[in-house]
Amino acid sequence: MVQLPFADRFEAGRMLARQLFFHKVPHDAVVLALPRGGVPVGFAIAEELDLPLDVVVARKLGVPWQPEVAMGAIAGPVRVLNEQLIQELGIDEEAVDAIVSQERAEAKRREELYRSGRPPLELRGRSVILVDDGIAMGSTMTAAARYVQSLKPAAVIIAIPIGSRQACMRLTSEVDDLVCLTAPEPFYAVGQWYRDFHPVSDTEVLTLLAESHHMVKAVKDAHDIVCIR
Numbered sequence: 001m002v003q004l005p006f007a008d009r010f011e012a013g014r015m016l017a018r019q020l021f022f023h024k025v026p027h028d029a030v031v032l033a034l035p036r037g038g039v040p041v042g043f044a045i046a047e048e049l050d051l052p053l054d055v056v057v058a059r060k061l062g063v064p065w066q067p068e069v070a071m072g073a074i075a076g077p078v079r080v081l082n083e084q085l086i087q088e089l090g091i092d093e094e095a096v097d098a099i100v101s102q103e104r105a106e107a108k109r110r111e112e113l114y115r116s117g118r119p120p121l122e123l124r125g126r127s128v129i130l131v132d133d134g135i136a137m138g139s140t141m142t143a144a145a146r147y148v149q150s151l152k153p154a155a156v157i158i159a160i161p162i163g164s165r166q167a168c169m170r171l172t173s174e175v176d177d178l179v180c181l182t183a184p185e186p187f188y189a190v191g192q193w194y195r196d197f198h199p200v201s202d203t204e205v206l207t208l209l210a211e212s213h214h215m216v217k218a219v220k221d222a223h224d225i226v227c228i229r
């Protein structure tokens with residue numbers, strides 16, 4: 001039984017890790033978190049399951065005059081659009097392209113910042129656990145899932161602490177498995193289900209990614225020493 005609200009994103013990630021344990025995630029799996037809010041969740045999962053952590057940057061495409069309303073999302077070269085909403089609001093193609101261009105530039109900036117010179121993890125033939133701190137509409141996760149699928153992983157599992165039932169149902173067709181701890185109704189917003197839902201900063205993302213990288217390296221080095229002996 002999931003007790004709501006979660007204390008914070010780390011607690012939610014640890015609870016997800018316990019659930020993922022029963023899904024028999026392969027030992028060579030990769031945790032991919034959507035920054036910024038998904039990174040603390042992904043860090044906790046990676047720490048509990050001894051897996052490497054990386055990011056996949058997906059960006060919401062906001063309506064030009066109301067940016068908090070999503071008309072789609074991007075991740076890598078993948079673009080997901082809510083064509084019905086765009087048509088209903090009368091948003092022309094030029095305006096959509098302008099927002100896409102703006103968000104691609106921001107995604108590129110974040111990719112370069114967060115990786116700090118490290119190459120992205122190899123995903124081909126590996127199971128990928130795709131993580132965020134929650135899903136309301138699901139457009140950014142959809143874009144991320146389609147982008148990750150294009151990189152030919154063995155399997156993609158979406159893992160989220162909380163999500164709307166509608167979004168979770170739509171996303172099940174995008175991936176091999178979806179683990180959601182709870183999908184309360186009515187849903188409203190992700191943040192209402194956490195006691196601590198502070199905005200995650202770039203500094204926090206960088207710190208967690210670096211710490212996870214060092215932990216994985218330490219485990220690998222220890223394993224190599226044992227093998228040599």
